[in-house]
Amino acid sequence: MFLEITGFLPPDNEDDFIKFSLDISPENEPRVMDVLGWKSLEAEIAGDLQLTVAQAEKISSVIDELLPRDLDLFIGVRS
Numbered sequence: 410m411f412l413e414i415t416g417f418l419p420p421d422n423e424d425d426f427i428k429f430s431l432d433i434s435p436e437n438e439p440r441v442m443d444v445l446g447w448k449s450l451e452a453e454i455a456g457d458l459q460l461t462v463a464q465a466e467k468i469s470s471v472i473d474e475l476l477p478r479d480l481d482l483f484i485g486v487r488s
Contacts, residue, residue, distance in 0.1 A: 410450045412438055413487045414468070415457070416480030429477050432487075440471040441484075450486045457485035 416429030433441050438450070444467045447453050460468070460482040468484075469476045476482060 410454070410486050410488050411435070412441055412450070412484060414460070414476065414482055414484050416477050416482050419481055428480055429482070431474065431476070433472065437472045441468050444468050444471060445484070454486045454488075457483040459483050 412433035414429070414431045414433065415427050417426075418424050418428060442448075442450075444464060445453075445458070462478075465476050465478075465482050
């Protein structure tokens with residue numbers, strides 16, 4: 410299992426195709442989970458969480474990767 414961040418245009422847009430996708434590396438998973446307050450991947454497998462601006466900024470910082478600011482970002486567990 411791994412974490413993936415996806416990005417979509419805001420809901421007022423007719424285009425609902427994914428615009429951004431990033432797999433979180435295994436070494437960064439614990440730091441990202443800390444930002445989200447998650448204890449385990451298994452406990453969070455039930456769907457995607459929309460990231461707040463603050464969460465996205467913190468995750469961007471801990472993984473040292475710029476995340477798009479113009480998209481609605483979500484994070485979820487993939488297998």
